[in-house]
Amino acid sequence: MAAVMEFVLWLFRFVMGASVFSFLNVVIVRLPKEETVIAGRSHCPRCGRILKPKELIPCVSFLVLRGKCLGCGQKISLRYFVNELLGGAAFVGCGLIYGCGSLGLLSLRGWLAFAYLGILLVVAWMDWDTRIIYDRFHIGIFLLGILALWLFPEHMILERLIGAAAVSLPMLLLSLLVEGAFGGGDIKLMAASGWLLGVRSILFAMFAGVVLGAVYCIGMMLRKKLSRKDQFAFGPFLAAGLCLALFWGDALMAWYLSFL
Numbered sequence: 001m002a003a004v005m006e007f008v009l010w011l012f013r014f015v016m017g018a019s020v021f022s023f024l025n026v027v028i029v030r031l032p033k034e035e036t037v038i039a040g041r042s043h044c045p046r047c048g049r050i051l052k053p054k055e056l057i058p059c060v061s062f063l064v065l066r067g068k069c070l071g072c073g074q075k076i077s078l079r080y081f082v083n084e085l086l087g088g089a090a091f092v093g094c095g096l097i098y099g100c101g102s103l104g105l106l107s108l109r110g111w112l113a114f115a116y117l118g119i120l121l122v123v124a125w126m127d128w129d130t131r132i133i134y135d136r137f138h139i140g141i142f143l144l145g146i147l148a149l150w151l152f153p154e155h156m157i158l159e160r161l162i163g164a165a166a167v168s169l170p171m172l173l174l175s176l177l178v179e180g181a182f183g184g185g186d187i188k189l190m191a192a193s194g195w196l197l198g199v200r201s202i203l204f205a206m207f208a209g210v211v212l213g214a215v216y217c218i219g220m221m222l223r224k225k226l227s228r229k230d231q232f233a234f235g236p237f238l239a240a241g242l243c244l245a246l247f248w249g250d251a252l253m254a255w256y257l258s259f260l
């Protein structure tokens, strides 16, 4: 019985995360169009029909409706479903790593980590779609870093300050030397994230982001979908690297440094 209760509790946490990221799906679509994200019911982008409650259940609706609008049959992007799955996984991951708190939800450390993952999701997709990362997201990450001074005291202020500069400064210098090497949004993302995560994790995040970006580029070049001159959004790969760094950056870097 206890095992069943435990399973139900984790399922509840998964649904919580999926629901929050389901809302972020709306933010990702509406923010670049300067539409309001709070008011305005969810609607099909093609036929404009207001969605029924049964079409709004995270993850489940997509599967039941086989990814199509009930009204016009327009295909719904797989992206929404994937983001909801990621949200559920993010919430469960934060619970497992940072512990759970009252109401069966997350500890304060877990909430902070989950909020950061939510910002990374929006940043990644908006950069992918529009090649722009709004400053409000950098400011949000910076503010999370201030909360982290209390919630993650294992990273001292000095380590955070070094983290803020360790990757962003070289990126900035490189951008001054090579026109368009990095976008300003990417540089600010790494500065704010370095302040939040500390120096070891931000170094790992950059490494992981470059590897993931390179794999993508080589893959696209082999399929002749990207030429050497093409620019591509680096933000999503940085965000993926930062996500890995949040969970495993400190541990992996400690392991790596133990060999030196």
Ligand SMILES: [Zn+2]
Pocket (backbone or CB within 6 Å): 044, 045, 046, 047, 048, 049, 069, 070, 071, 072, 073, 074
């Ligand atoms: Zn429709």
